[in-house]
Amino acid sequence: MSNTKQILSMLRSRAEGDEDQFLAIALQVAAAEARQGRRTNAELLRAAVEDVRRGGGDKPSVRVALAQPRGDLEGLLDLREPNIRLPQVVLADSVRARLDGVVLQQSRRSWLREGNRVPSRRLLFAGPPGSGKTMTAEALAGELRLPFLVVRLEALITRFMGETSAKLRLVFDETIRRRGVYLFDEFDAVGGKRAATNDVGEMRRVLNSFLQFMEEPASTDSIILAATNHPELLDPALQRRFDDVLLFEMPSPDEIREVIRNHLRPMKYPRISWDRVAEAGRGLSQAELARAADEAAKAALLSERDTIRTDDLLKQLAARHQMRDIFRGDQEAAR
Incomplete structure (x- = not known):
């Protein structure tokens, strides 16, 4: 059986809301049971800890202070x-x-x-x-x-x-x-x-x-x-x-498609020529692709459309390349 110190530590950690420490002590008890040959008890304890962790949903696994640093x-x-x-x-x-x-x-x-x-x-x-x-x-x-x-x-x-x-x-x-x-x-x-x-x-x-x-x-x-x-x-x-x-590397053609799809939601895009879009997005970063998709969505909404067209994306991707060329030109002029 667990000793008094372990039980007190578990109660104390539970009272403080430190679930991670609580479960860590439970696993220490399981290890002690295993060392003493009581493997069934050890497995039951381990399984109980896993059940608690799986049932935690979106709750933090540890007590986390969210206050701004002072x-x-x-x-x-x-x-x-x-x-x-x-x-x-x-x-x-x-x-x-x-x-x-x-x-x-x-x-x-x-x-x-x-x-x-x-x-x-x-x-x-x-x-x-x-x-x-x-x-x-x-x-x-x-x-x-x-x-x-x-x-x-x-x-x-x-x-x-x-x-x-x-x-x-x-x-x-x-x-x-x-x-x-x-x-x-x-x-x-x-x-x-x-x-x-x-x-x-x-x-x-x-x-x-x-x-x-x-x-x-x-x-x-x-x-x-x-x-x-x-x-x-x-x-x-x-x-x-x-x-x-x-x-980390620049997005591949498949990754270009995935980034743009992620940032077009919930807009519709039933007839996009993804080969053309992937080619137009080559060399752009994830951040630039995301902004291009966002701008295409805004342009469609302002035109009272809920559907994105291929040309919407091509136009915004070309604009991102132009921005790159402007900055590249400034850097070359500074040399």
């Missing part, structure tokens, strides 16, 4: 409530499979800890602008029903000696205190190569601090997620710190 963290972390889940994001099969693995490990993290293992929680997203990295980070938080906190690099990085590392310390302390998904966007600003010729001593110290903080254990298993458009600029030492590196 004090020294105010301005450093931007709390965003995730509005999407992973099935709503168009992803390459390989990326989706690896993210599904992260979700499984995180959802059964108490099982892993029971076997002296920890779930994957340090991820690097690499890929061109608009390929869906930030959207996927938000969807991962939504899938795990965790707060989504974006680190504001403009507030983190300062010109004063030692201040950036101190602020970085505050962020990592928060990951230990509050379970969530923490995104370092445009991560090459922090994780650039220490041997870069334009580097300064302060940024080398910041990177060293980041590497050190990444190694610290965290019982909350918060996900530390870095995203970069330029993985070639990152310091090689970071490769060993991340549990997985996921490469």
Whole structure:
């Protein structure tokens, strides 16, 4: 039978609303039963825990504080409530499979800890602008029903000696205190190569601090997620710190169709020439495709139509390419 301390701990965690801790203790009891040869009891306990988790619906698996960061963290972390889940994001099969693995490990993290293992929680997203990295980070938080906190690099990085590392310390302390998904966007600003010729001593110290903080254990298993458009600029030492590196690429023809369909709903589109649309959307990011679909839908509504035509989409996709050409021309003129 369970000892008094375990029963008290379960009652205490239940009273505090910490369901994750409650279930973790139940699994510890199951493990103790198994070690003592009472495997039937152990299996019954494990099955009961699974029933509780499956019956949880959309309730968070852990107690989550949704208050905005205060004090020294105010301005450093931007709390965003995730509005999407992973099935709503168009992803390459390989990326989706690896993210599904992260979700499984995180959802059964108490099982892993029971076997002296920890779930994957340090991820690097690499890929061109608009390929869906930030959207996927938000969807991962939504899938795990965790707060989504974006680190504001403009507030983190300062010109004063030692201040950036101190602020970085505050962020990592928060990951230990509050379970969530923490995104370092445009991560090459922090994780650039220490041997870069334009580097300064302060940024080398910041990177060293980041590497050190990444190694610290965290019982909350918060996900530390870095995203970069330029993985070639990152310091090689970071490769060993991340549990997985996921490469995001520009949408394939099938993904172009899926992104546009997702953003046309609930409009009708019975006779779209998808081959022409896919060709017109080649080279555009997910964000640009989504905006093109949205603009096509708005144009149809203003014309008092509830149906999207092929020409509606072709026109808006061409406009997105023109915008790219304008920015490309400005960049070339600046050189």
